[in-house]
Amino acid sequence: MPAAATSTVHPPRLTRDGIPGWFFKVDQEAFGHFLSAQNEAGRTGDILELGTYLGRSAVLLGDHLKPGEQLTVCDLFDSEAGDADNAAEMTMSYRKTLTRSAFEANYLAFHARLPVIVQAPTSALADGRIPAGSCRFVHVDASHLYEHVAGDIGVARAALAEDGLVVLDDYRSEHTPGVSAAVWQAVFTGGLRPVLLTPMKFYGTWGDAEAAQRVLLSRDWRSEGYSLDEDSIADARVLRLKRPVRPAGTQPRSASRRLALDLLPPVATRATRRVLQALRSRRAAEAVRTG
Numbered sequence: 001m002p003a004a005a006t007s008t009v010h011p012p013r014l015t016r017d018g019i020p021g022w023f024f025k026v027d028q029e030a031f032g033h034f035l036s037a038q039n040e041a042g043r044t045g046d047i048l049e050l051g052t053y054l055g056r057s058a059v060l061l062g063d064h065l066k067p068g069e070q071l072t073v074c075d076l077f078d079s080e081a082g083d084a085d086n087a088a089e090m091t092m093s094y095r096k097t098l099t100r101s102a103f104e105a106n107y108l109a110f111h112a113r114l115p116v117i118v119q120a121p122t123s124a125l126a127d128g129r130i131p132a133g134s135c136r137f138v139h140v141d142a143s144h145l146y147e148h149v150a151g152d153i154g155v156a157r158a159a160l161a162e163d164g165l166v167v168l169d170d171y172r173s174e175h176t177p178g179v180s181a182a183v184w185q186a187v188f189t190g191g192l193r194p195v196l197l198t199p200m201k202f203y204g205t206w207g208d209a210e211a212a213q214r215v216l217l218s219r220d221w222r223s224e225g226y227s228l229d230e231d232s233i234a235d236a237r238v239l240r241l242k243r244p245v246r247p248a249g250t251q252p253r254s255a256s257r258r259l260a261l262d263l264l265p266p267v268a269t270r271a272t273r274r275v276l277q278a279l280r281s282r283r284a285a286e287a288v289r290t291g
């Protein structure tokens, strides 16, 4: 008798876009472009991320490390926030999905070694544990509360080497006014120079903004379907980059649904997923009933 056929069921392979988070195509490309350009220019330095969630942006940052460089990520993960407002933010947006071990598993699906992980409020980094001037790129994407973001910008400034880049998430969303306040305060009173604005992120430097803009403009973004514009703020040039959204009705259905899920804030996203799930269950029940 022939041996019974055995089959092994493998779980679906994790893709970078399969990692939950709020790190979208235009910023993936802009991060990759700036970091690759730094590498091509022989620039060395560490990379720092404040606010990592499940690793969607950290995995990309890790792609660009050269031997001897270090990625440090700082997140509360599943530990307690230090104040009530931050605790409320955590409960509302991240608690149900976020654990340090889930981040580690995601990161290790793409890299051989974990980054340095600081599981603590980002204010812990104000103690100087990141050597001054050691970083070439800092991504600030942790709490959205003004006091925290203002502190995070201070950490970034101390950590960055001359001409290093800082990227600040959610600088213009209706639900994150504290981030906007901290970002523009840093610009008008702290010497931060805008380089690039995308729909989600502000890119700036305390060094030479025009040099960073030349790096961005060395790529022909328009021929790749992006829209790239120039603006000026108080006589200083700032670039704007985005991917045009296709007119309603021209998106393939699954893509438009994914876009909606991607662009909504986390709380709304969860509610939206529940509604979609309920709709799917109702359709399935109807299909069974009607044979």
Ligand SMILES: C[S@@+](CC[C@H](N)C(=O)[O-])C[C@H]1O[C@@H](n2cnc3c(N)ncnc32)[C@H](O)[C@@H]1O
Binding pocket: 020, 021, 022, 023, 050, 051, 052, 053, 054, 055, 056, 057, 058, 074, 075, 076, 077, 081, 086, 090, 094, 098, 120, 121, 122, 123, 141, 142, 143, 144, 148
């Ligand atoms: C928007 S998510 C980060 C998203 C991630 N960068 C990505 O691209 O998917 C914000 C993260 O900041 C963390 N966070 C919130 N407040 C924090 C604080 N005070 N200190 C450290 N991490 C904090 C949350 O745990 C959450 O993981």
